[in-house]
Amino acid sequence: MSRNAEFLRQSAVIAVDEVHRGKLDKAMRNYRVAVNRMVDQQFTDWEALRQQAAAVKDHVLGHWPEMLEQFEQKITERGAIVLWAEDAEEAREHIKRIMSRHEARLVVKSKSMVTEEIELNELLESSGIQVIESDLGELIVQLCGEKPYHIVTPAMHKSKEEISVLFQQKLGTPPTDDAAELTMAARAHLRQVYVTADVGITGANFLLADEGAIAVTENEGNARLTMGCPKVHVVVAGMEKMLPRMADLALFWPILASSGTGQQLTSYNSIVRGPRQANESDGPETMYVILLDNGRSHMYSDPRASEALRCIRCGACLNACPVFKTVGGHTYKTTYQGPIGSVITPHLRNMKDWQHLSHASTLCGACTSVCPVAIDLHGLLLENRRQATQEQADDAFWRFAMRGWSFGMRCRWRMEWGRRLYRWLGWLMPIPQAIRRSVPRLPAKSFAEQWRSKEKSSSGDTP
Amino acid sequence: MSTSRERILSRLRQAQPAVHPPLPPLHRDDVFADLPPRESWCEAFCTRLRALHGEVFRVADEAAAATCLAALVDPLNSCLRQRHPLIDRLVAAGSIAEMKSCRIYEDLLPGSVEMADFEAGITVADWLIARTGSIVVRATGAGGRRMSVLPPLHIVVATEAQVVGSLEEALAQLREEGEPWSMASVITGPSRTADIEKILVLGAHGPKRLAVILLPASTE
Numbered sequence: 001m002s003r004n005a006e007f008l009r010q011s012a013v014i015a016v017d018e019v020h021r022g023k024l025d026k027a028m029r030n031y032r033v034a035v036n037r038m039v040d041q042q043f044t045d046w047e048a049l050r051q052q053a054a055a056v057k058d059h060v061l062g063h064w065p066e067m068l069e070q071f072e073q074k075i076t077e078r079g080a081i082v083l084w085a086e087d088a089e090e091a092r093e094h095i096k097r098i099m100s101r102h103e104a105r106l107v108v109k110s111k112s113m114v115t116e117e118i119e120l121n122e123l124l125e126s127s128g129i130q131v132i133e134s135d136l137g138e139l140i141v142q143l144c145g146e147k148p149y150h151i152v153t154p155a156m157h158k159s160k161e162e163i164s165v166l167f168q169q170k171l172g173t174p175p176t177d178d179a180a181e182l183t184m185a186a187r188a189h190l191r192q193v194y195v196t197a198d199v200g201i202t203g204a205n206f207l208l209a210d211e212g213a214i215a216v217t218e219n220e221g222n223a224r225l226t227m228g229c230p231k232v233h234v235v236v237a238g239m240e241k242m243l244p245r246m247a248d249l250a251l252f253w254p255i256l257a258s259s260g261t262g263q264q265l266t267s268y269n270s271i272v273r274g275p276r277q278a279n280e281s282d283g284p285e286t287m288y289v290i291l292l293d294n295g296r297s298h299m300y301s302d303p304r305a306s307e308a309l310r311c312i313r314c315g316a317c318l319n320a321c322p323v324f325k326t327v328g329g330h331t332y333k334t335t336y337q338g339p340i341g342s343v344i345t346p347h348l349r350n351m352k353d354w355q356h357l358s359h360a361s362t363l364c365g366a367c368t369s370v371c372p373v374a375i376d377l378h379g380l381l382l383e384n385r386r387q388a389t390q391e392q393a394d395d396a397f398w399r400f401a402m403r404g405w406s407f408g409m410r411c412r413w414r415m416e417w418g419r420r421l422y423r424w425l426g427w428l429m430p431i432p433q434a435i436r437r438s439v440p441r442l443p444a445k446s447f448a449e450q451w452r453s454k455e456k457s458s459s460g461d462t463p
Numbered sequence: 464m465s466t467s468r469e470r471i472l473s474r475l476r477q478a479q480p481a482v483h484p485p486l487p488p489l490h491r492d493d494v495f496a497d498l499p500p501r502e503s504w505c506e507a508f509c510t511r512l513r514a515l516h517g518e519v520f521r522v523a524d525e526a527a528a529a530t531c532l533a534a535l536v537d538p539l540n541s542c543l544r545q546r547h548p549l550i551d552r553l554v555a556a557g558s559i560a561e562m563k564s565c566r567i568y569e570d571l572l573p574g575s576v577e578m579a580d581f582e583a584g585i586t587v588a589d590w591l592i593a594r595t596g597s598i599v600v601r602a603t604g605a606g607g608r609r610m611s612v613l614p615p616l617h618i619v620v621a622t623e624a625q626v627v628g629s630l631e632e633a634l635a636q637l638r639e640e641g642e643p644w645s646m647a648s649v650i651t652g653p654s655r656t657a658d659i660e661k662i663l664v665l666g667a668h669g670p671k672r673l674a675v676i677l678l679p680a681s682t683e
Contacts, residue, residue, distance in 0.1 A: 023660075026660065026661070027660065027661045030657075030661040031661065041496060041497065042495060042496055042497060043494055043495060043496055044494055044495070044496045045494055048494060049494050052487060052494075055484065055487040056486075056487055058484045059483075059484045059485065059486045059487065061480070061484075062479070062480055062482070062483035062484045063483060064475050064479065065472045065475040065476050065479065068472065068475075069472070078643065078645065084467045084468040084471055085467065086467045086470060086471060090467060134668065135658070136656045136658040136659070136667055137656075137658035140658070140659075153657075153658065153661070154658070155658055155659070156661075158659075159660065160659055160660055160662075163659055179659040179660060179662040179664050180664045182659055183656055183658075183659065183664040183666075183667055184666075186667075187666065187667060187668055190668060191579050192576075192579060194579070194613070194668075195576045195578060195579045195613075196576065211638070219654070219655050219656055219657075219667065220654055220655070220656050220667035220668045220669065221612050221654040221667060221668040221669020221670070222667070222668040222669075224608070224612040224648060224669065225609075225612055225613060225668055225669070227608070227646070228607075228608035228609045228612060228613070228646075229609060229613075239471075244486055245489070246634055246637070246638055247489050247631060247634050247635065247638065248489070249630075249634060250489070250629070250630045250631035250634050251489075253630065253649070254495075254630070261657070263651075264595055264651070265595050265597060265630070265649065265651040266651065267650065267651050267652050267653070267654055267655050267669070268612075268648055268649070268650060268651075268654075268669065269648065269649040269651070270646060270647065270648040270649070271637075271646065271647045271648070272645065272646050273643075273644065273645050273646070274645045275645060276602075276645055277602075277603070277643045277644065277645045278643075279603055279642065279643065280602045280603055280607060280644070280645060281568065281569050281572060281602075281606060281607040282572060282573070282602070282607035282608055282609055283602055283607065283608045283645055283646060291471075293471045293474075297471055297474040297475050297478065298474075300474075300475060300478045301474070301477070301478035303480070306478075
């Protein structure tokens with residue numbers, strides 16, 4: 001089955017799943033209230049702020065290679081090792097070598113979408129290394145054997161009751177429907193993991209060019225423990241995460257927190273500039289930073305699509321999207337779901353298999369209006385549709401159909417006859433199963449015909 | 464040099480736009496609606512941190528701070544503290560050392576496995592941020608990376624002189640700091656999660672409780 005057909009089939013099923021919809025609605029309502037309150041309370045001019053954030057990111061894109069080199073030089077000076085990966089496979093090779101060099105048996109990981117992109121957990125497990133997700137939401141989906149449902153809230157689709165059953169089975173905790181008790185069970189489960197793990201793996205929310213540092217944003221403290229306890233710290237970062245100055249965090253931390261979770265600042269915003277220094281009492285002895293390309297430079301070469309490289313992965317566009325709210329995160333079958341995923345996946349992977357996602361949009365523009373770095377998301381979805389159509393230009397059937405359409409539409413009487421033909425033979429048209437509604441019947445007379453007959457009947461009267 | 468590095472950089476250079484957008488100046492404080500006036504920074508810090516479920520104890524002098532610290536540590540079985548003159552004085556004055564096994568972190572090292580069992584960590588901080596109720600710690604200044612995050616109770620001993628207005632001021636200070644620190648963290652309230660049905664729970668993996676003992680600016 002093609003990816004498009006699979007997407008349509010699964011969408012049709014989940015769109016009418018009321019239990020799923022109920023869970024999602026609840027989470028989204030809570031999110032929306034928190035975000036609106038925080039944006040009103042915190043900022044005098046949200047629009048100016050996101051234009052500012054977009055301008056900073058555009059500056060980065062203008063000076064991207066120089067900033068990457070600057071970052072590498074600075075962080076290397078403090079003893080970190082920078083590795084470059086052209087694709088997921090190369091990143092996996094780097095990690096394999098790091099694991100064998102440090103004889104890793106147990107790895108603790110904090111939340112990172114880019115490690116999902118390179119399918120890191122599968123790699124480690126197949127090499128006989130135990131890997132444990134430390135973020136609560138990620139731990140839940142890991143124990144379920146699922147993929148994250150949402151880039152910020154991985155277990156958004158799980159109810160307390162489902163998590164309780166899961167924890168009873170996997171962690172041996174007593175049944176409870178209390179979110180606090182469930183959280184404490186996960187806490188207890190991970191305590192010893194942090195202090196016995198050989199390697200800690202984190203992502204990076206930002207790379208800082210001027211300082212040669214990485215910045216990690218979180219609420220639980222699991223990332224701080226992951227980069228504070230084990231002897232080796234591995235950072236995997238998409239290379240578009242760059243900011244020019246450490247001082248830019250004073251803007252980007254608050255916008256990430258308000259758009260991501262509706263907070264002024266998340267509980268922990270940390271900056272790491274290298275492994276443990278000589279004057280410090282603890283910290284990892286070795287630090288690696290893997291800079292991942294994996295299609296990003298390809299996307300950069302597209303002047304229009306490169307705008308999406310501004311993305312800070314806050315998840316606001318997912319939460320605003322009526323399609324995401326209907327089909328949920330798993331239906332996309334991508335690392336990054338929702339509008340941003342639909343925009344970037346065809347560029348990061350390939351247009352042919354993933355362009356159907358650019359149709360998973362009503363083009364309502366809700367995503368664009370909430371984006372904290374002002375990415376024209378629905379504009380880019382349209383752009384992807386255009387590119388996909390151009391690539392399809394060598395499809396003979398498509399070419400024939402479009403030529404026929406254009407032939408019919410360019411002449412009044414041909415259009416009228418086309419309408420009649422459709423009225424008579426329209427019932428023969430295949431109707432996709434995903435459309436759970438009847439195809440509207442065309443009226444007996446077109447607007448032009450109705451107009452003419454009205455004109456005729458009222459021609460004698462004066463208005 | 465790895466060839467991947469060169470290939471990636473050359474691809475980027477080829478695609479680099481001819482016109483380079485200038486670096487925009489840093490945004491100004493006035494885009495934030497709730498920046499408190501200078502005279503109420505300490506008050507704002509306390510209010511904000513309490514709203515985030517943090518605990519703040521403003522004390523008049525070191526004697527009061529020592530009493531406060533002793534009261535916090537009293538119900539616990541074990542705690543860890545950073546080696547620091549101010550904390551040393553408070554612990555001595557509050558006679559915690561005799562009552563409890565209040566171990567000095569630096570003596571325990573590397574000892575990460577034992578660390579998971581201590582019930583509190585006592586550290587100093589570098590700066591406190593009025594607008595957000597945050598505490599800034601560096602690995603060099605606050606006794607390493609773990610003490611401020613691993614124990615379930617984090618006790619911060621700080622003075623009013625350390626309060627700055629906003630995050631940008633704290634970042635500017637951090638940048639000027641000459642010491643080669645490897646990690647700094649802006650702590651805003653106790654550890655929290657809302658991963659289960661978006662219900663707020665305190666103490667996910669980091670401290671369940673965050674308590675700040677705030678001494679007058681004149682404290683050394």
